[in-house]
Amino acid sequence: MKQLISIEINGEVHELAVAPQDSLLHVLREELGLIGTKKGCDTGGCGCCTVQIDGRAVYSCMTYAMSVQGKPVVTIEGITENGQLDPLQQAFIDAGAVQCGYCTCGTIMAARELLATVPDPDESQIRHAIAGNLCRCTGYQKIVDAIKLAAANSA
């Protein structure tokens, strides 16, 4: 039985009818067309569905839509301000940290929590912060470089 709920996503409140088992990922992609958040394993193992809830990086595939009522959600679409890319987005481009791109949005959303709490992270802190995000292309080095670059550019 669907229920009517309201969810705040990227600063905008949406009223939606969701089924009790619907994940936040499902609602973002299938109901709202916010397809920057990717669906990979859909079981909380790959990280490409990462979004921020209350500023914390979480897997949207294992988050029930019903559970995020009253909690602000930020997706990759919400981090660009007035057409200006987030420092992490720009750094991923500049460092060449994107290959196929499927993991990129989730990795940026995980890195975003890190830079908000640790503005000048060392390499081990960066690697720990993205340990929940799998990339099959880059070997991670350029992703780590990009996060370092974003931190330096934001300093």
Place this chain on the structure above:
Amino acid sequence: MSLTTLENYFLPGSGGEVVQLLQEYGERAMILAGGSFVHGLAARNLLPGVDVFIDIQKLGLADIVAGSGGLEIGAMARLADLASVSEIREDAAWGALSDALRCPPVQIMNTATVGGNIAAACPYFDLPTAFLAIGASVRTEGSSGSREIDLEDFFTGLFENSLAQEEFLTGVALSRPEPGSASAFVKLETNANDLAIVNAAVHMTVDESGACQAARVALGGGVNEIPLRSAAAEKLLTGQVITDELPAKVGQAVQADISPMADHRASAEYRSAMASVLTERALRSAIARMTGGN
């Protein structure tokens, strides 16, 4: 997409309402805390007969309160909340906990709850092993009021706990450790995100002469259907002066208490061999903490 189809998703505002819902729906209902584990089961259609979730986030059980008696951890406290408690990060006696909390990726730390991690009764989780070594009790609320259950009596089987049908977990209590205590936890896993093949934790209190006054040795990760303490290892360790040869002997002693499972992660023989290795490593790590290292 979830393979489990739900009829309803409740967000009750009080413990009384939770108990009422449990009474009304019986085995059709499942308590939802962070949802990281429940989601995994639902996605694989491993929740037969469950079609109602009771999300307990509105009960205000997310606080972690440090008092003179110890630490009271609300069931809905996230693993990240627990990891941020300064006493857990800094007190050698609770070192096993901070070790265990270094394992999960950030997204799980931000989602999984302390209560869910215990109530799941999953033998492959890390926190139960660390809690067993440190010594913890579980607080519950149910149709006949609240009660406190020693964590050792809580796990009854694979994914089974001693909660009554109309009862749910509200928190975990840790007693303040004796002076001169240290603990450590180690985990063997196939990759950064995986469940444990074997994990082990040791908590010990050493007197001024350097002898071990009290010890608790716990193992998990499929060394049995439940995480458990090794009485044989504890007996061997207690009363002994710590020597360089002792950790290997204590590691061997756990063999008397384990009956490892075989699955796609590891054979029973491998788990058995690793249980001794990991116990030895956990003990060496606890000893190093005791003597001032970290």
